[in-house]
Amino acid sequence: MRTYPLYSRTIEEARDLQFKIVDAATRCFTGDEALDLGDLGVHGGTNRPLQTVRVERVFAKAFDADDAVLVRGAGTGALRWALAGTVAPGSTVLVHKAPVYPTTKVTLDTMGCKTVAAEFNSDDEIRAICRTKGTEVSGVLIQHSRQKPDDHYELGHVINVIREVLPGVLIVTDDNYAATKVMAIGNQVGADLSTFSCFKVLGPEGVGVVLGRSDLVERIREMQYSGGSQVQGHEAMAALRGLVYAPVAFAITGATCHQIAERLCTGEVPHVDSAYVANAESKAVIVEFDDDVASKILELAPSHGAAPHPVGCESRYEFLPLFYRISATFREKDPTWQRRMVRINVMRSGPDTVIRILRDLVEAVYGA
Secondary structure, eight states, X not given: OOOOOOOOOOHHHHHHHHHHHHHHHHHHOOHHHHTOOXXXXXXXXXXXXXXXXXXXXXHHHXXXXXXXXXEESHXXXXXXXXXXXXXXXXXXXXXXXXXXXXXXXXXHHHTTOEEEEEOTTOHHHHHHHHHHHTTTEEEEEEESSOSSTTOOXXXXXXXXXXXXXXXXXXXXXXXXXXXXXXXXXXGGGTXXXXXXXXXXXXXXXXXXXXXXXXXXXXXXHHHTXXXXXXXXXXXXXXXXXXXXXXXXXXXXXXXXXXXXXXXXXXXXXXXXXXXXXXXXXXXXXXXXXXXXXXXXXXXXXXXXXXXXSOSSSSOTTOOSOEEEOOOHHHHHHXXXXXXXXXXXXXXXXXXXHHHHHXXXXXXXXXOO
């Protein structure tokens, strides 16, 4: 099996993003304001909590966007509002020829949207579909992270190819599992709107962000008119604090994944045939055993200190390594993989910890 994981920032590149975020905060807050946990309610002149206004400005500056708006509903909500702000109900949306993420499918179905699929790994197919179906297409949705094990497309390149044929089409990107890890998200490489969950950048649950063109962001902001729709100041501040620390934390995670895979591929743990780094959907290590023991490994893993299930697969609550079943897209590719493969999300753990747990599990399953 060959995989194509997304690029992970180096520690130095992650540090630079952290510095950029903090520099943006110094431009959007006074020192006293930055030490305020946050206000509540809709202030006159903004119809938003003032801390939320300031935090949105920081997000926009950090990701080179015209504007940003925090919304309820985490990444699902962010993507839902981005689609509602760019395409009309019943419109046709161009997507990758792959299973649409389940909560995204709910949004498309609820809006009555039809989809046209193109293989985003093929420039020729993208161009052909855009030429033949272009008059029907009102918007484009591109998921930044991988949807299939063999996905290898580069987000900015796909956007450029689509723009060659459909220069005015509105493009929305789902940057969950990519934001702060890669060097650029969708709006930074030509998309009209980028979306991601603040929960997946160490922020609070239930808060998402939409960034990009100011006119589209303002349209979405107008949809959040009521006080109950507003992301309150304290929630916004929690989102900002998470964003500050996410880049370096995830750079460590990305490097650790590769270290673990390299060590496993040298035979450091018996009965491990292969190990791969993949985005499924967050970056993880896929471990393949020489027998159908995946279910036994996963059954015993929690008793050896591994997390038994995800919370957000990148959330602030997760620090133990997660030993888990391979993703649905991998299972769909080859149903037999789930019997001999497990997924390890390293979270905040180091390679020695993961390999020690894995070795202990192998001994318990196979016998010392």
